[in-house]
Amino acid sequence: MHGLATLLLLLLAGQAEAFRICAFNAHRLTLAKATREQVKDTLVQILARCDIMVLQEVVDSSNKTISFLLQELRRKFDGSRCYGFLNSSQLGRSTYKEKYVYIYRSDKTQVLNFYQYEDKDDLFARAPFVAQFTLPSKILPSVVLVPLHTTPKDVENELNALHEVFLDVAQRWQIKDVILLGDFNADCASLAKKRLSTLLLRTEAGFRWAIADGEDTTVRASTNCTYDRIVLHGEACWGLIRASAAFNFPQSFRLSEEEALGISDHYPVEVELDQAPHRVQPPSLATLLLLSLLLPLLGPQSSTVPDSNPGLCPPTWGRSNP
Numbered sequence: 194m195h196g197l198a199t200l201l202l203l204l205l206a207g208q209a210e211a212f213r214i215c216a217f218n219a220h221r222l223t224l225a226k227a228t229r230e231q232v233k234d235t236l237v238q239i240l241a242r243c244d245i246m247v248l249q250e251v252v253d254s255s256n257k258t259i260s261f262l263l264q265e266l267r268r269k270f271d272g273s274r275c276y277g278f279l280n281s282s283q284l285g286r287s288t289y290k291e292k293y294v295y296i297y298r299s300d301k302t303q304v305l306n307f308y309q310y311e312d313k314d315d316l317f318a319r320a321p322f323v324a325q326f327t328l329p330s331k332i333l334p335s336v337v338l339v340p341l342h343t344t345p346k347d348v349e350n351e352l353n354a355l356h357e358v359f360l361d362v363a364q365r366w367q368i369k370d371v372i373l374l375g376d377f378n379a380d381c382a383s384l385a386k387k388r389l390s391t392l393l394l395r396t397e398a399g400f401r402w403a404i405a406d407g408e409d410t411t412v413r414a415s416t417n418c419t420y421d422r423i424v425l426h427g428e429a430c431w432g433l434i435r436a437s438a439a440f441n442f443p444q445s446f447r448l449s450e451e452e453a454l455g456i457s458d459h460y461p462v463e464v465e466l467d468q469a470p471h472r473v474q475p476p477s478l479a480t481l482l483l484l485s486l487l488l489p490l491l492g493p494q495s496s497t498v499p500d501s502n503p504g505l506c507p508p509t510w511g512r513s514n515p
Contacts, residue, residue: 212466215243276296277299319344321341379422402423404437404439
């Protein structure tokens with residue numbers, strides 16, 4: 194019986210939960226918007242899916258919106274999860290400004306480093322706010338995230354300049370495993386397919402686009418554009434990828450188009466990373482069901498597994514750049 198228990202644990206260990214990294218253009222997110230009941234409930238459900246979420250179009254000059262959302266997340270899970278945040282200063286060339294905000298599960302990951310890219314030549318409307326996070330993997334203990342929300346009028350130039358940001362990160366931290374992500378506006382009228390194919394992030398070796406061309410990342414039925422993207426660099430990073438997709442939240446949460454547009458006109462995009470490279474074929478559903486039926490026959494077992502929620506959350510940055 195003990196051998197069967199060991200087998201079951203090994204099989205389930207092979208199905209370890211993936212680490213999910215997301216990016217979401219939350220469409221002019223303010224406190225007034227976030228506190229609307231349906232918006233709040235849907236936003237919390239979207240955020241709860243992700244171990245790290247990169248929010249864009251956060252237009253609140255304070256941190257009240259993010260603090261409110263973190264409070265709702267903690268309430269939803271009754272203290273069984275810990276959350277932290279890290280945000281940029283307000284970015285933009287005019288009176289309209291946005292922040293990049295990382296919301297992350299601080300019981301699963303921690304911030305190692307961060308910096309605001311110094312855009313000396315004013316190449317970006319909203320220069321990337323770069324952050325390095327730990328990962329629950331011995332193969333890849335950390336990864337760097339580089340978010341970008343391009344301006345539709347200058348997509349090609351900004352995306353080519355994003356390659357320079359990658360080079361800056363690689364030199365600064367001596368790291369190759371980097372994920373570039375966000376609302377790139379990389380499709381339809383903002384960037385023709387012919388121009389897309391000539392981008393440095395397409396022609397230079399080592400970059401892999403996880404969100405496929407042609408995958409709709411927009412809410413409106415009248416549009417079909419792959420605006421939102423995730424681009425990975427580094428063999429270790431790519432070797433851990435389990436899945437990547439746009440998350441159709443209106444369909445998942447049974448919202449009408451009008452209701453969904455009250456939250457955003459974009460879908461979140463996400464990538465799941467495993468804790469180990471894909472080497473062993475996972476057990477079939479039938480195998481797992483059979484083992485779940487056999488498990489009660491094992492009787493009570495003593496366990497030395499530590500408490501996964503000791504009641505104390507690790508320190509979080511909660512950083513707001515001046």
